[in-house]
Amino acid sequence: MTARSDLPPWPDTAPAHGGAVLRRPRTADAEMARELATDPYVPLIGTLPAHASSDEAIAWVERQRARYDDGAGFSFTIVERATGAAVGSCGLWLRELADGRASIGYSLVPSARGRGLATDALLALTAFAWTVPALHRVELRIEPGNTGSLAVAERAGYVREGVLRSHEEIGGRRVDMVILAVVRPSGPGPGHARHRTRSDPYPG
Template sequence: MRGMDEPPVTLRARAAEDLDALYSLAADLDSWEERGPLGPAPLSRAEWEARQEAQAADGNVRFVIDVDGLAVGTIGLFDSDELARYAEIGIALVPEARGRGFGSAAIARVVEFGFVRRNLRRIHLQAISSNAAALRAYEKAGFVVEGRLREHAWVRGRYEDIVLMGLLRSEWEAARV
């Protein structure tokens, strides 16, 4: 149940009507570096659809971030370890959804899903150091900085640090009391 001040965010499976918005997000070169380790490059619809097919069977958990029936982004847990009980979190929002609290709400929901439904012990992430909005959203969800990979990413003509953050289930549970 969400609070009165919390945005109306739902996490759900991808549907056919989401594909145009999700492809547009995946192909957005302006935010490419914030969403993954691969260098920026044009992404055709056919290439994107092939990636979607491959991802369907990889065991990762992916949700569409839904606001009032519209897909505004994706969030998921990936590269999980069943023995050590951890996974990495990743999120991407369409430009018009950024800065409105949707990302923070989605992060809180997927963290709860990971700890309560997937029995994870730890969730971690990597973020580009200049992405202040993302770092604030992760800190708001309880993630703490665990380290930094100095000048690890090439972003728009310069090297940037990657900030490593993590959240333990015990920390998350303590904060909920």
């Protein structure tokens, strides 16, 4: 269990890669959350109610804002660099920080898919993870049938390690999860260059 006092500070410069910038959630992100809630899968893997009302979407954004104070980790809104529009959500979860491990989750609104923004967001978030000295391993758990998400993970350099059988319940079904991970790069090289972040106009 991680307490807020154990978490690293919010980054001074918003994590960014390619077309995606990650910033702290704002109440105005509720509109983005309402679109996210139209996706049939997103409500099954988090606390956003399906077809969320305006109040439900605002409450979800507030929960994302509270994740850091709860010691859970960093919940970021994904912003499209070109337009400044909020297009999704991702989180670096640090409950296992004391053991050197983190996990990541991400979702894009349907209208922002197919442009590489989830891959860019995952690259930005992974680079941010390596700024946390205690972290050595970042994990993703993805359903075997979620080919879009598996493609995002592999494009961002995550390596499949196996299948966690009957790992959890999603939407009333007991499901297997593919586990993928990256481990801290050991020195300068192509991996470092690919994960480098850029400065940007959306401070975290």
